[in-house]
Amino acid sequence: MHIRFPSKLVAGDLIAITAPSTGVPPSLHPRLDLVIKMLEARGFRVIEGHCLRTVYKNKSADKILRAEELKNFLTNPEIKAILPPWGGELAMELLTLINFAELAKLEPKWFSGFSDLSTLHVPITTLSGWATLHGPNLMELAAELLDPMTQKIWEVLTSDREMVITQQSSSFYQKDHSDWIANPKAGLNLTEPTQWKRLDGKSTAIDFKGRLIGGCLETISRLAGTQFANLPQFYQQHAKDGVILYFESSELKPCELTRALLSLKMHGWFNHISGLLIGRNMEQQVAHSTQQNAFDAIHSVLSDLAIPILYDVDIGHVAPQLSLVNGALAHVFFNENGSTISQYL
Missing domain, CATH: 3.40.50.10740 (Murein tetrapeptidase LD-carboxypeptidase, N-terminal domain)
Known part of the structure; x- marks a missing residue:
């Protein structure tokens, strides 16, 4: 395609x-x-x-x-x-x-x-x-x-x-939403420090390339196995360039997130890709808990993949977020002091 x-x-x-x-x-x-x-x-x-x-x-x-x-x-x-x-x-x-x-x-x-x-x-x-x-x-x-x-x-x-569009990782994210009813002109309320992270826990710099495809996990995961989201076919069509898959979850509870990721793994969504970007999730901030949290979900399902995986990326419902063009060739540079993504339109 x-x-x-x-x-x-x-x-x-x-x-x-x-x-x-x-x-x-x-x-x-x-x-x-x-x-x-x-x-x-x-x-x-x-x-x-x-x-x-x-x-x-x-x-x-x-x-x-x-x-x-x-x-x-x-x-x-x-x-x-x-x-x-x-x-x-x-x-x-x-x-x-x-x-x-x-x-x-x-x-x-x-x-x-x-x-x-x-x-x-x-x-x-x-x-x-x-x-x-x-x-x-x-x-x-x-x-x-x-x-x-x-x-x-x-x-x-x-x-x-x-053109090549380069975007920098953010320094702060929004924890509390602005009230658009009380103040229709309100912008983002960026108060909380943030940083992209490697799922393998390493801090060394990495980079990878591929065509972007992805979106909101709650919705696109329901399309796996249908003609409307045949991502393994998309990967095959763009094997020469490689593919970077990205997703974010807005409201899946940790165990449901785990099940969704396992289902996608069984559908082959994580095979033959160059790298994976995972959006920031509020629940990932839960560090020590006896209950499964969002980080546990992504780590338990994805940590065995032999590809670069970044999480807490600026994607989705926890603003601010990148403007990612599905189908565009992208080059991701990760550095713990600041990361970038360049897209070729």
Whole structure:
């Protein structure tokens, strides 16, 4: 599968906003309005979908309506990017309603976000050949002042193709979320020291290369063994370049995380890859406990793999997070004094 990259976004481009998973409740419409004004201030035109400003039973709308709107936006040549407000829970309902083979014949456009949006990223990249962007959700971009890591998403979206985008590891992460209802302009609350770590406990520098693929473990792990996430096939297609798998977990309890990882191991997701990046998980901070914790989960399942494995990486629900392009060639440099990841668009 040849990976195709969307064109860079420029002033005048049309950006569509729809919620293929969970919609935005009225209490957060001020935040949504702010981010739309921000897009317009950058010179973009914005179209809102009907499946956006309502929430019912964890969804923005019925699955048929959500799928039709997303398909219309994906196939409309005037639209250059689709930026959902955030993820949610049930994007999986849409998979059998989207013709990914049809998308493979069309010019790619940016589809960006994280969490449940990974459910759509993976098949769009592996079945349709579009590079997709796993990074800060649109609602995070409404902040009056963006932190440097979150700000990097705009470099990815607006840089010329063939560019190399390098991102640094963060120094602090967010433990307590800002209240977007009380302060719609709030940014991240970065207070806790953080550092990428090697799973083998070593501190020596390492580096590795490969094409990126991955996302939120809660959602993409459910797709293992299906046509929508045939990662062993993706690895085979890109064996010459190698593949870097990445994932993060937002809410899996340690034993469920262990089971999810064991299942993926049995499905061959950790075979024939160049390296593995694991996002920061709050429970990994639990050091001495008689109960299984998140670190125990990843260590017990993955420590026997003969590949570089980094954890506490800036990916996912414990902000800030990197902007990772599924399908892009990446070069990861680990150093205990600061790490980087460079992506070739």
